[in-house]
Amino acid sequence: MLIGTAKEKSPPPADLRADDPAYVAIRDLIYKISGIYHSEQKLYLLVSSCKRRFQATNVATPAQYLDQITKGPNRDPELRLLLNEITIGETYMFRHPAQFDALRDVILPEVMAAKAKIGIKRLRFWSAGCSTGEEPYTLAMFLLEAKEKFLAGWNFDIVATDLNSRSLETACAGVYGEYALRNVNEGMRRKYFKPTPDGNLEAGSLLKSLIRFDRVNLSDDSKMVFLKGIDVIFCCNVLIYFDLASKRRVVQHFYANLTPGGYLFLGHAESLFHVDETFHLVHFPGTAGYLKPFGPPAAGGKL
Amino acid sequence: MNEQQRLQLEEKIAGLESVAGAPVILQQLLQMLSQKEDDIRLEKVGEAISRDAAIAAQCLRMANSPLFGTRPVETVNGALMLLGINKLRSLLFGLCMHRSVPADKWVLDPISFWRHSLGCALVSQKIACLIGYPDPEKVYLAGLLHDIGFLVNSILYTAKFRECLDYAIEKKCPLHVAENSVLGFSHEDSGRLLCKRWAISEDLVEAAGCHHRLEALPSAEALVCLVHLSDLLCRVRNLGYGYEEILAVSFARHPAWQSLATHYPALSEVDLVTFTLDLEASTQEIAAFVDSVFAVPQRPATRKN
Numbered sequence: 001m002l003i004g005t006a007k008e009k010s011p012p013p014a015d016l017r018a019d020d021p022a023y024v025a026i027r028d029l030i031y032k033i034s035g036i037y038h039s040e041q042k043l044y045l046l047v048s049s050c051k052r053r054f055q056a057t058n059v060a061t062p063a064q065y066l067d068q069i070t071k072g073p074n075r076d077p078e079l080r081l082l083l084n085e086i087t088i089g090e091t092y093m094f095r096h097p098a099q100f101d102a103l104r105d106v107i108l109p110e111v112m113a114a115k116a117k118i119g120i121k122r123l124r125f126w127s128a129g130c131s132t133g134e135e136p137y138t139l140a141m142f143l144l145e146a147k148e149k150f151l152a153g154w155n156f157d158i159v160a161t162d163l164n165s166r167s168l169e170t171a172c173a174g175v176y177g178e179y180a181l182r183n184v185n186e187g188m189r190r191k192y193f194k195p196t197p198d199g200n201l202e203a204g205s206l207l208k209s210l211i212r213f214d215r216v217n218l219s220d221d222s223k224m225v226f227l228k229g230i231d232v233i234f235c236c237n238v239l240i241y242f243d244l245a246s247k248r249r250v251v252q253h254f255y256a257n258l259t260p261g262g263y264l265f266l267g268h269a270e271s272l273f274h275v276d277e278t279f280h281l282v283h284f285p286g287t288a289g290y291l292k293p294f295g296p297p298a299a300g301g302k303l
Numbered sequence: 304m305n306e307q308q309r310l311q312l313e314e315k316i317a318g319l320e321s322v323a324g325a326p327v328i329l330q331q332l333l334q335m336l337s338q339k340e341d342d343i344r345l346e347k348v349g350e351a352i353s354r355d356a357a358i359a360a361q362c363l364r365m366a367n368s369p370l371f372g373t374r375p376v377e378t379v380n381g382a383l384m385l386l387g388i389n390k391l392r393s394l395l396f397g398l399c400m401h402r403s404v405p406a407d408k409w410v411l412d413p414i415s416f417w418r419h420s421l422g423c424a425l426v427s428q429k430i431a432c433l434i435g436y437p438d439p440e441k442v443y444l445a446g447l448l449h450d451i452g453f454l455v456n457s458i459l460y461t462a463k464f465r466e467c468l469d470y471a472i473e474k475k476c477p478l479h480v481a482e483n484s485v486l487g488f489s490h491e492d493s494g495r496l497l498c499k500r501w502a503i504s505e506d507l508v509e510a511a512g513c514h515h516r517l518e519a520l521p522s523a524e525a526l527v528c529l530v531h532l533s534d535l536l537c538r539v540r541n542l543g544y545g546y547e548e549i550l551a552v553s554f555a556r557h558p559a560w561q562s563l564a565t566h567y568p569a570l571s572e573v574d575l576v577t578f579t580l581d582l583e584a585s586t587q588e589i590a591a592f593v594d595s596v597f598a599v600p601q602r603p604a605t606r607k608n
Contacts, residue, residue: 105475105549271576281575283539283552288576291553 016044016051022062023047029070034083034163035219035246042241049085053078080165087164091131093138093176094183096236098286099265100142103232104150106284107263111231112154114261114294123156126230126257128218129163129238133171133211134180136160137203139234140210141184141192159227161216172213174203219246224253231259237267244275251276255292264290304488309496312488315459316496328355329399330501333444336392337504340440343388349380358398362386365394389428389443393421393592396447403454410457410464414593415545420447421589422542426533426582434567442529445510448503449530452494452511453478459493460486468546475549479515491515517559525566528559540582542589 018024027046031037038046050065057078059065069079094100111123125143127136136158143156162168177200181189193201216223218238233254239247254264255278264279265287266272272279272290279290304312332351336343352358359379366382367375376382383391397417404413424446431439456464463486471481482489495512510530513519517531535552537543554560554575564570 101547102551106551269576269580271574273574273576280553281555283536283550283554283575283579285539285543285548285550286541288539288579 016047018043018047020062022066023050025066026050026062026069029066029079030083030086031243031246033079033219034086034217035243035250036086036241037243037246038241046086049082052085053082056081084164084166087131087162087167091134092180092182093134093141095134095138096265096268096287097183098284099234099289100138102284102287102289103142104146107232107289108146108150111259111261112151121154123151123154123232124230125156125158126227126233127158127160128216128233128235128254130160130167130171130213131162131164132167132180133160133174133203133213134176135234135236136171136211136213137174137207140207141188143210144192144206156210158211159214159230160211161214163215163217165215168213168215174208175200176203218250218253221249221253224250224257227257229259230257231262233258233262233264235264235266237270239266239270247275251279255279258292260292260294262292264292266290304492308488309492312459312493313496316455316493316500319455319458319497328358329395329402332358332395333392333399333448333501334503336388336395337441337444337507339438340388345383346380348391349383352383353379358395361394361398362391365390388440389424390592392444392447393424396420397593400454404457408458408461410461410468411453412545415543416450416453417593418589419537419542419544420450421593422537422540422582422586423447423449423530423533425585425589426536427529429578429585430529430533430570430573433573434563434569436525436529436567441504441507442526445507445526445530446533448494448498448507449510449514449534450490450494451497452490452492455493455497456482456486456490471544471548472546475547477515477548477550478544489515517562525563528563531559532557532563536579536582540579540586542582542586 023043023046027038027043030046050062054060054065057065057068059068069075069082072078108123115121115123123143125136125139127139130136139158143151143158147154160171162171175196176193181193181201184193189201192204192207194204196202216227218224218235235250235254239250242250251264251272255276258264263282268287272281276290278292280293282289282291328351332348335348335351352362362379362382363376365371366385371385376385386394400417400420401413424443427446428439428443430436431442436442453464456467464482467478467481467485470476470485471478474481479489479491491512491514495508498508498511506524506526509524510527513527514530514534517527532554535550535554535557538548538550539552555571560570
């Protein structure tokens, strides 16, 4: 789930000013249900998302739209559509190769050694906020390549979740154009994708069979507690719009979701400094990840 | 390194100066510049530089490069004022290194070597300033010189040192591990002996001699800890030696970090993700600096020693 990251650098245009108090109410509602918080500086992003929904629903004012998502008969589906607008993102495959080098060189050998001792030869990955699927498909390709080398004899599965149901539909379809595939070499394209009539490439059944897509709201405690035994979580550029309290809660869930020795990867500019004390920040060449250490967590408590 | 190896190495380093070694003028300049900034007399430095045409020319060329504004600089003293002490140290170190090692004896890529040394100098100094270490200028110089032993090993043990590099590339391991395995000693040992010979201050000798083995120091000196951490930070931010290395560092739990944090509590307020991200900008600055010196053919060195 990427939230308008490309837009945030430019100043808010005049027509996107949050000059109606209803926007603040919408902001608070979105925060309550998703943990995504639009600060004053980023409120224009919410205005932009709302305005796209105004057009689609024939609503004239922010107050009317607030009514629609709080009292209207279609409030739940409309809220979901608004969340889709808010969490639109654009990314591409193999965007952070250093993370995969760290997986290959350090993380997986350590995790595998610990698991092999107790006779387990299965690895679980979670792409939390998978957007339109580029990240989990990259992971699937990496793992399939590794299966021919150091992962021989191991099984693995990938859980890929997002809040945005429209993004998830795209991810499930697995059809990508040149932008998303810019870092996928010709050999990998031939091996794992099939051409579509309109000139794009669709992920083959081998890739798709490894990934289970699901709609998960990271702020929904009841869903978060069910994801257990994960070895590596990728949650890149998702937490950036969460406020501190929500961020802490999600990170505590991640800690509980991971097996000891497992890792959490965030976006390259994201930090848990002053957010969490129990993960250990580990630097690798070109990237950094958060290790869930073996042994009980330090004082401070976990979920 | 056993006693016999140490004596042999010491003897070879003693003979180095007459073969290719660092020109006396550069040693003098580095000694002058290893003092506290307030104690450095720029006109004395300028005088020494003016005695060496190649160094003087490089200073002028740097000062007139796009990195340093648009006003033409025509005198050595003017160039020194513009460059500042740190850039001058870096420049001298680069020249020293370039002249000391004959072209056929370079084992490491000289540009990678210089970038790493400069990176380490800059990062050490940045951390020193962040935590309130009293002498950030000295930290800069310690970072700059910490790997000087690689040059000694390149010159004196070219073939063996090449084996070390091949070993490190194959195993994706740190170079000092490869050196200890292949040579039986590392650039720390040769660096320490060279720095001692140059009569550089004792703590700089320790930084060159112990930056990978803090346990060899009676108490982990803050200066050596800073250099050790900066070396690691550079290697995780693509300022290593130009080969792929397997590395995983938990800085906050590293003994050097913890030792430093005991004496400088401000260290625990450094957000390492943001700090390492900020190094990207420094990396580019370093690359521009190194390239600005290597970009045009070097003038033939006019050795005065």
